[in-house]
Amino acid sequence: MKNLIYIPIIILLGMTSRVMAQYNGRHFVSGSGSIGFNTQNYKAIEGAKSRGAIGFDMSVGKFVTEQKVTGWSLRGGLTLQKTTKDVTDSSIWSDKADGIEGYYAGIGKFWQYYKHVNEHWGFYGGPDIAASVNVDNEYHIQGTTEYVHTRTTAFALGFSLKAGAYYKLSEKCWLNASFAFINPVYLSFERGSNTEYNGSTHNVLRKSKIDKFNYALSPNLNLPAIGLGLTYFVR
Amino acid sequence: MKSIYLCLFFWACTFLTAEAQIEKGTHFLGATVQGSGYFTKLSSPGHPNARVQQQILSLALQWGMFAKENFMFGVGLSGSLVPYRSWSDASGGSDFKQRISRYGVAPFVRWYKPVFNKLSLFVQPSIGVDWSKTTYSRSATEKSFATRLMVSPGISYRVGKRFAVEADLNIFSLGLSYNKTDTGSSFAFSSHMSSSLPSVFGLRGAFYLN
Numbered sequence: 001m002k003n004l005i006y007i008p009i010i011i012l013l014g015m016t017s018r019v020m021a022q023y024n025g026r027h028f029v030s031g032s033g034s035i036g037f038n039t040q041n042y043k044a045i046e047g048a049k050s051r052g053a054i055g056f057d058m059s060v061g062k063f064v065t066e067q068k069v070t071g072w073s074l075r076g077g078l079t080l081q082k083t084t085k086d087v088t089d090s091s092i093w094s095d096k097a098d099g100i101e102g103y104y105a106g107i108g109k110f111w112q113y114y115k116h117v118n119e120h121w122g123f124y125g126g127p128d129i130a131a132s133v134n135v136d137n138e139y140h141i142q143g144t145t146e147y148v149h150t151r152t153t154a155f156a157l158g159f160s161l162k163a164g165a166y167y168k169l170s171e172k173c174w175l176n177a178s179f180a181f182i183n184p185v186y187l188s189f190e191r192g193s194n195t196e197y198n199g200s201t202h203n204v205l206r207k208s209k210i211d212k213f214n215y216a217l218s219p220n221l222n223l224p225a226i227g228l229g230l231t232y233f234v235r
Numbered sequence: 236m237k238s239i240y241l242c243l244f245f246w247a248c249t250f251l252t253a254e255a256q257i258e259k260g261t262h263f264l265g266a267t268v269q270g271s272g273y274f275t276k277l278s279s280p281g282h283p284n285a286r287v288q289q290q291i292l293s294l295a296l297q298w299g300m301f302a303k304e305n306f307m308f309g310v311g312l313s314g315s316l317v318p319y320r321s322w323s324d325a326s327g328g329s330d331f332k333q334r335i336s337r338y339g340v341a342p343f344v345r346w347y348k349p350v351f352n353k354l355s356l357f358v359q360p361s362i363g364v365d366w367s368k369t370t371y372s373r374s375a376t377e378k379s380f381a382t383r384l385m386v387s388p389g390i391s392y393r394v395g396k397r398f399a400v401e402a403d404l405n406i407f408s409l410g411l412s413y414n415k416t417d418t419g420s421s422f423a424f425s426s427h428m429s430s431s432l433p434s435v436f437g438l439r440g441a442f443y444l445n
Contacts, residue, residue, distance in 0.1 A: 182438070208279030216271035219438040221402055 031058030106132030125163035263299035283325035381412035
């Protein structure tokens, strides 16, 4: 009940204080990074499979007016794999599957519109166009003596709308949280190559190729979709 | 979770002025369209190419009329087409075609509760009737007929003077369906009730004309 009384007071305070800060012409860098590892141990056969992944997602932007931002975003990452030779399921290819399992990279152009509620926080939202490439390697057993290596390269182009909020930790550093997005248009082209090998001699038995074109028009709102990041003003 | 709704609440509050009522006699028109699909080609040396393609196209329209302030009755029409084909490039090779078509009619009533100037909540009970037909390349068909009772709450957000973006979710539904194939038929009864919020909402564009 107490909250219900406080909320209108907070709103009134927010509405009455004027936005003083000057944003026009300021440049910022914003981003997030991720790193992860996992290891599976197979007790019965004393084998192990380890995987690691790193990734980053950063953007540079500029306030062109008090409320409008334009900028570029860049993302990338890769997955690594290491298998000890005794994992039965993959023993026939384990040495081949080690190393880089997959990687991705993307570039985007974005526009954001800000609503500065008061000097401490506000909301933002806007469209972006992004292109990306994703490469993935996969191995699986076929029958009892063969294995297949599938390499997929996918190019994607998408248009999306995102919304979020920011909170000023200091004049130079803002905490931002995105909470919703819409991906109304998405196009992708995928090329996959399958190579079938003999398990003991590693000779190529057969090759095949698969091309796939995907499209999607989906006016769906994804909410809540929380992503946290930091924004740092360089000048 | 709570903080997100609080944030959304604050956001809505920033547009706060007086509550807007929707007047008697206002016409309502809503529409949403969705589409997706893929084309694939599998090629290997010494073999003819194998191809697969599928499309999904759906369109939903709603018409309504305000019988009194903040209360509307109306009808929704929906249709979707799902053509699928898989074939081989070889002359005289395999060719499989399938087409699913669905049509639906759903009369509804809707009560609005204006929250702020631009934001309204609504609840919409409806009774729906759906027909679906699947045709295979060998000219075999399968038909089904279903009726359902649904209660869906939603939100409506005004973007312009007449235009609004709306999202609703299905938290309660009761359905009865009848399936008829060339070889036999079957009946099914289903019920669904949920208190959890989904994370993906379908959006609809709507016009309020008076």
